Amino acid sequence: MEDAAARKARLKALREAAELSARAEEELETGARDEENGADEPENEQGVRFRNYLPRDEELQRQREVGPIIPKFEDPVAKSPTEIDDPEDPLGSIAPKKPNWDLRRDVAKKLEKLERRTQRAMVELLQEEEKRRQAVSEDQQVVLQ
Incomplete structure (x- = not known):
């Protein structure tokens, strides 16, 4: 039983590898045909995108992508700190004296x-x-x- 399952898995992997190699050959052939027909760049070509890196070359700097602008977070708690002026304030005595x-x-x-x-x-x-x-x-x- 285990030998049969292992054999099936190997055959399936070989079939998938054959399909991938066939697809790769077809893509190479279609790429050669496009070059012969005068197509300079394929439609699905994705160039190098620089998101976190600033290249030194000026031509590559033009291809750099600017990330999204994130608005600054304003903490409402930090804006208005509570000051304890009144020693009789019950809120001031909530915090422990020692940690x-x-x-x-x-x-x-x-x-x-x-x-x-x-x-x-x-x-x-x-x-x-x-x-x-x-x-x-x-x-x-x-x-x-």
């Missing part, structure tokens, strides 16, 4: 929990250190006696 205030608010509970755990761990470490010091001092007293 990360909401992050601090959301993380505050987690930080409190971590702070408690940290304090507890520090107390345990200090207690262990104190027990070790007492054990060392007791060992020294036993050795001295």
Whole structure:
């Protein structure tokens, strides 16, 4: 089954390639006939168009296309900025004082929990250190006696 499908695809590609080459030959023949009949330029010929490039040659500069003229955008918001003159203005107090205030608010509970755990761990470490010091001092007293 797969061999048959692959063969069909190859045959189809060969047919299309043959049709393209036949068309190309016909276009060459018609182009030769037009030149013999006195036609200097084919009707469908598209020259080089310069949209984003300014050539140095003056003849090519004449072929340059000028792009569309885009009107300037006038931002109505930028024209009239709102100035906060009145300290009692409720609109002035909408903006946060610091840009990360909401992050601090959301993380505050987690930080409190971590702070408690940290304090507890520090107390345990200090207690262990104190027990070790007492054990060392007791060992020294036993050795001295």
